[in-house]
Structures are given as structure tokens and as C-alpha cells.
Amino acid sequence: MxxxxxxxxxxxxxxxxxxxxxxxxxGFAAVAPPTTAPTTAPPHKDPGRPERGNYVVASANGTACLLASMGLQLNITFSSLSQNKTVQDVVNLQPNMTKSSGSCDSDSASLRLTTDAEKTNLTLSFTLNTTSNKYHLSEVFLSAAWPDMKDAVSARNNSLDYLRGTLGYSYMCREQQTLNVTQNLSINTFQVQVQPFGLTGNQFGAAEECQLDxxxxxxxxxxxxxxxxxxxxxxxxxxxxxxxxxxxxxxx
Known part of the structure; x- marks a missing residue:
């Protein structure tokens, strides 16, 4: 016994x-931050989970060349007028108040999201490697001029490697991800499905799921x-x- x-x-x-x-x-599968954020005051509000928006970029002949469906949350560090110190604010992009546009080429595509209310412009640029037939999010550009900002914020990183997929397939990630862009900007993504190349009609191709899923x-x-x-x-x-x-x- x-x-x-x-x-x-x-x-x-x-x-x-x-x-x-x-x-x-x-726990170790989370996206590792490439930069270290400066010491700032904690975010002063929690906007909750962002609504998922559906965005389309059309080519010259009117057919979709980029499809994206995702919830986006911006984490921006800036100098606050009201608090007279550096703060980090978290803001959700609201699809019903966001205009989408963009462009598509044979090996590059971009999605531009603009909100008039908070004067925010976000551009996500994708690059296709025509040798390996793999694409990825290679650049993010943000400009924001919120009422509480002492100075307008501009952030850009053109050496990113996120949202990797294969030509003809869509990239999908149901789990929340944090895409670190610069010391002053990171983006939380929710329920992402995106395809910037190789679309057939106006529908996503078969999904390639992320490591987190x-x-x-x-x-x-x-x-x-x-x-x-x-x-x-x-x-x-x-x-x-x-x-x-x-x-x-x-x-x-």
C-alpha cells in the first residue's frame, strides 16, 4: 500500500x-517590448475593451486590396496641460467615428485611420517579401493633437515586424496583443484579422492564427x-x- x-x-x-x-x-508567449517606456504617471482612465471595427482599402478599380477587422487601443505618453506633468493616456478608436483610407501596391499596402473628434491620425503600413511570399506590419505612424496635450504628438517606427502572414492568407489573433512602437506609443489590438495582400473578392482568405491563440x-x-x-x-x-x-x- x-x-x-x-x-x-x-x-x-x-x-x-x-x-x-x-x-x-x-506567459512567455506575449509580445516582448523592444523599448523601455519612460517613468510617467499611470493612466488616469480605463476606456474598457475597444469596439471591433471593419476597415476596407480599395484599389483603383474599386475592388478591395486590404481588409482589416480589429479593435484598437492607443497608449500615448504626452505632456498634459491640465496636470502639468507627463502622463500616459489610453484611448479606444471608435469605429463609428473613424474614417478609413489607404493605398495598395504590389509589395506595400497601408491603412490610414482618422478621427476628427480627437484629431488622431494612425497609419499602419504592411510590406510583402515577394521572395518568401510573407508579409508583416512594418511601419506605424501616429499624429495626435488632443485638447489636453501641451504639444502635438508624432510617433513613427518603420522597422517593425508584427502581424506576420502569408500571401493569400489572412492573419488572425483573437487574444489581446501589445504592439510596442516607440517609447511614447504602444497599441493594444483585440480580435485582429487583417489581410493586406492576395485578396480574392472582398473576403478574407483562410486564416493563419497567431502563436498566442x-x-x-x-x-x-x-x-x-x-x-x-x-x-x-x-x-x-x-x-x-x-x-x-x-x-x-x-x-x-
Whole structure:
């Protein structure tokens, strides 16, 4: 009986280690920040989860050349007039108040989002590698002139490598991601599906899911497999112990 308890304790320990490893793996899968943000006051409001907007960029002949469906949240650090210090504000882009435009070429495409109310202009530029047939978000440009800003904010980074996909396929990520652009700007994305190249008609191609979504699906599988292994080990320990118990009775 002592031997069976030892096997059960060992199997439980192995199961807990597997579950812990799965949780740690999901934590390390988050997008790593390329820059360190300056010390600022914390955000003074929580806008909640942004609404998902649907955006289309059309080519010269009127057909869609870029499709995007996503919720966007801007994290901007600026000098505040009302607080007389540097603050970080979090603002959701509201699709019903956002105008979309853009352009498409054979190996580049851009989506421009403009809001009149808060004087915000956000441009997302994608680049296609015609050799590998892979595309990615390569540049982000933001200009904002909010009422509380002491000076208008302008941020640009043209060496990014986010939202990677394959020509003819759409990039999809249901999980929240943080795209670090500069020290003063990062963008939270929610339920993203985007395709800047290789569209057929006005519909997304088959989706390639991001690593975060794959990890989110992997953890229940790992936990389920670990629990199934635990049940199997306990069952085998029980059968072995029972067999030895019968053998002992026959000896007597």
C-alpha cells in the first residue's frame, strides 16, 4: 500500500509540473517590448475593451486590396496641460467615428485611420517579401493633437515586424496583443484579422492564427493529457498492488 501511495504522489507531482510549465509557456508567449517606456504617471482612465471595427482599402478599380477587422487601443505618453506633468493616456478608436483610407501596391499596402473628434491620425503600413511570399506590419505612424496635450504628438517606427502572414492568407489573433512602437506609443489590438495582400473578392482568405491563440488552445490539451496520464498511472498502480496482494495470500 505504501508503494502505491508513493506512485500516486509521484504522478501527482509530474502532473502539477506539466500544468505549471504550460502556464509559464503562455506567459512567455506575449509580445516582448523592444523599448523601455519612460517613468510617467499611470493612466488616469480605463476606456474598457475597444469596439471591433471593419476597415476596407480599395484599389483603383474599386475592388478591395486590404481588409482589416480589429479593435484598437492607443497608449500615448504626452505632456498634459491640465496636470502639468507627463502622463500616459489610453484611448479606444471608435469605429463609428473613424474614417478609413489607404493605398495598395504590389509589395506595400497601408491603412490610414482618422478621427476628427480627437484629431488622431494612425497609419499602419504592411510590406510583402515577394521572395518568401510573407508579409508583416512594418511601419506605424501616429499624429495626435488632443485638447489636453501641451504639444502635438508624432510617433513613427518603420522597422517593425508584427502581424506576420502569408500571401493569400489572412492573419488572425483573437487574444489581446501589445504592439510596442516607440517609447511614447504602444497599441493594444483585440480580435485582429487583417489581410493586406492576395485578396480574392472582398473576403478574407483562410486564416493563419497567431502563436498566442495556438498556446491558448495548447494548454487545455496539455492539462487533459496530464490528467489522463495520472488516471492511467493510478490504475496501473492499483492493478499491480492487487496482483501482489493475491500472490501474498497464495504463499500463506
Amino acid at each position: 505504501t508503494q502505491i501511495s508513493g506512485v500516486q504522489s509521484w504522478s501527482l507531482g509530474v502532473t502539477l509540473q506539466l500544468i505549471l510549465a504550460a502556464a509559464l509557456h503562455q 495556438e498556446d491558448d488552445m495548447l494548454i487545455p490539451i496539455i492539462v487533459g493529457a496530464a490528467l489522463a496520464g495520472l488516471v492511467l498511472i493510478v490504475l496501473l498502480a492499483y492493478l499491480i498492488g492487487r496482483r501482489r496482494s493475491h500472490a501474498g495470500y497464495q504463499t500463506i
